[in-house]
Amino acid sequence: MKQKRTMNLREIVVMAFISAVFGVLYLIWIFLGQMVTGVLGPVGGGLMAGFWIMAPIVCALIIQKPGAALFAELIAAGTEVMVGSVNAGSVLILGVTQGLGAEIIFAMFRYRSFKMPVLMLAGMAGTFASFVTQFAMYGYSQYASIVVWLMLGTMLLSGILLAGWASHYLTFALARTGVLHNFAIGKSEYQRNKQEPAS
Amino acid sequence: MLEQYQKKNRFLQKVNPSLKLAGVLMIIAVMVPVFDPWTPLFLFGLTVLLIIGLGGVSIRFLGLLLLPFLVFAFSFLWIQVVFPDERGETILFSIGSMPVALENVYTGISLGMRALVFASWSLLFVLTTDPTRFMLSLIQQCKLPPRFGYGMMAAYRFLPMFREELQQIRTAHRIRGLGEKRGLKQFKRYFIPLMAGAIRKAERTAIAMESKGFDGRRSRPFYQRIHWNRYDACFIGLFLTLLVVVYIVRAQWLVS
Numbered sequence: 001m002k003q004k005r006t007m008n009l010r011e012i013v014v015m016a017f018i019s020a021v022f023g024v025l026y027l028i029w030i031f032l033g034q035m036v037t038g039v040l041g042p043v044g045g046g047l048m049a050g051f052w053i054m055a056p057i058v059c060a061l062i063i064q065k066p067g068a069a070l071f072a073e074l075i076a077a078g079t080e081v082m083v084g085s086v087n088a089g090s091v092l093i094l095g096v097t098q099g100l101g102a103e104i105i106f107a108m109f110r111y112r113s114f115k116m117p118v119l120m121l122a123g124m125a126g127t128f129a130s131f132v133t134q135f136a137m138y139g140y141s142q143y144a145s146i147v148v149w150l151m152l153g154t155m156l157l158s159g160i161l162l163a164g165w166a167s168h169y170l171t172f173a174l175a176r177t178g179v180l181h182n183f184a185i186g187k188s189e190y191q192r193n194k195q196e197p198a199s
Numbered sequence: 200m201l202e203q204y205q206k207k208n209r210f211l212q213k214v215n216p217s218l219k220l221a222g223v224l225m226i227i228a229v230m231v232p233v234f235d236p237w238t239p240l241f242l243f244g245l246t247v248l249l250i251i252g253l254g255g256v257s258i259r260f261l262g263l264l265l266l267p268f269l270v271f272a273f274s275f276l277w278i279q280v281v282f283p284d285e286r287g288e289t290i291l292f293s294i295g296s297m298p299v300a301l302e303n304v305y306t307g308i309s310l311g312m313r314a315l316v317f318a319s320w321s322l323l324f325v326l327t328t329d330p331t332r333f334m335l336s337l338i339q340q341c342k343l344p345p346r347f348g349y350g351m352m353a354a355y356r357f358l359p360m361f362r363e364e365l366q367q368i369r370t371a372h373r374i375r376g377l378g379e380k381r382g383l384k385q386f387k388r389y390f391i392p393l394m395a396g397a398i399r400k401a402e403r404t405a406i407a408m409e410s411k412g413f414d415g416r417r418s419r420p421f422y423q424r425i426h427w428n429r430y431d432a433c434f435i436g437l438f439l440t441l442l443v444v445v446y447i448v449r450a451q452w453l454v455s
Contacts, residue, residue: 009346009350009405009408009409009413009415010401010402010405010406012346012347012350012405013350013353013354013401013402013404013405013408014398014401014402014405015350016347016350016351016353016354016401017353017354017357017397017398017400017401017404018394018397018398018401019354020351020354020355020357020358021361021393021394021397024358024361031267034267034268034270034271035267035270037271037274038270038271038273038274039274041274041277041278042274042278045274071347075347075350075351075354078351079351079354079355079358081324081325081333082330082333082334082355083355083358084201084325084326085321085325086264086265086267086268086318086321086322086325087317087318087321088220088223088321088322088324088325089223089224089226089227089317089320089321089324090227090317090321091321092220092224093224093227136231137227137231137317138275138310138313138314139231139234139309139310139313141284142234142279142283142284142306142310143278143279143282143283143284144282144283144284145284146282147278147282170387170390170391170394173387173391174391174394174395174398177391177395179394179395179398179399180398182402
């Protein structure tokens with residue numbers, strides 16, 4: 001089945017709504033994350049990082065078109081700023097790099113494969129991009145290298161679990177409600193159900 | 200509370216939002232190679248003065264917003280003291296068998312203050328910028344495609360409705376005896392119906408936009424036009440002065 005590769009208004013608005021909800025969740029998560037970082041240090045805080053890559057992965061999985069991941073993260077970041085983030089500047093910069101990180105992985109698979117391993121890889125790429133950005137922005141080069149490596153490790157792990165697995169789980173739970181029938185993911189679900197009828 | 204400051208008729212509120220945003224990003228870029236504690240401290244002080252003086256924000260409200268950030272900033276200090284890249288020479292005191300060096304405390308304070316400087320500039324932007332003006336300025340000055348700009352504005356306007364909906368879902372669950380426990384497992388129970396509702400609303404909104412003739416072309420009329428004005432020129436001047444003052448003070452007194 002041939003589809004247009006650019007997003008239409010319906011997909012953009014749906015993406016904006018999903019990302020806006022995530023933007024608000026991110027704000028709550030930032031607050032939690034700062035508490036965890038304050039107590040456990042950046043290594044423990046790294047475990048929280050994957051959550052910020054959920055909006056691009058969920059949107060990319062639903063829409064399956066070029067640019068969905070990057071724009072989803074930008075919209076989520078923009079919503080955070082509009083609602084009143086204490087950290088607007090870094091949020092926007094991180095939004096660009098995290099979105100790009102996830103987008104590159106989807107582009108590498110030419111926007112054709114959206115299976116679990118690809119999503120996990122995209123989650124890892126997103127947290128990795130986020131790590132590199134924070135490394136430069138908050139001066140992590142001043143810490144012992146063991147701490148920095150551990151931090152990268154926990155962030156990648158969180159990228160696999162939260163961004164990869166949890167996004168996949170939530171998106172398919174959402175697809176089962178039937179609201180996504182009009183989108184790429186709903187259509188592929190429909191095709192699969194037709195081939196192997198449910199017993 | 201936020202809206203009350205965003206709509207005030209003060210200097211910072213009149214500056215073009217895109218320009219203010221560029222200022223915030225500039226500050227972040229400028230701070231990256233700084234590792235002494237006094238420069239960020241000085242810049243932080245000046246920024247707070249700017250927000251209070253030119254933005255008309257009350258000092259108590261500002262303090263309240265920055266308070267959680269202190270915890271975050273403090274984490275930079277302790278992690279720097281416990282796990283430094285290289286331990287300093289001047290030992291202040293020891294906790295157990297671990298020496299605490301003056302140099303590491305300085306670097307830690309510097310990194311913590313840097314986080315606070317980012318936060319204060321972000322607040323300078325957020326507290327003085329009306330979200331609608333921000334979006335319009337992104338569309339008109341930064342050439343954001345109107346499809347994305349108006350899509351985002353629509354989503355933003357729906358946010359209060361989501362809160363109401365969450366309350367409804369919670370009540371509905373309670374009526375059916377599902378209890379009120381809050382945890383990660385409960386997250387999905389609220390998240391899925393909320394998202395499903397959001398997607399339905401989004402599709403209806405998109406259809407409504409298209410039926411009113413919204414086609415995402417750039418050559419459209421605007422109810423509110425954001426123009427460049429003299430406040431923007433003043434802001435650029437002020438910003439450059441700030442950078443020069445910080446640079447001179449830093450070179451003269453702070454870094455010996």
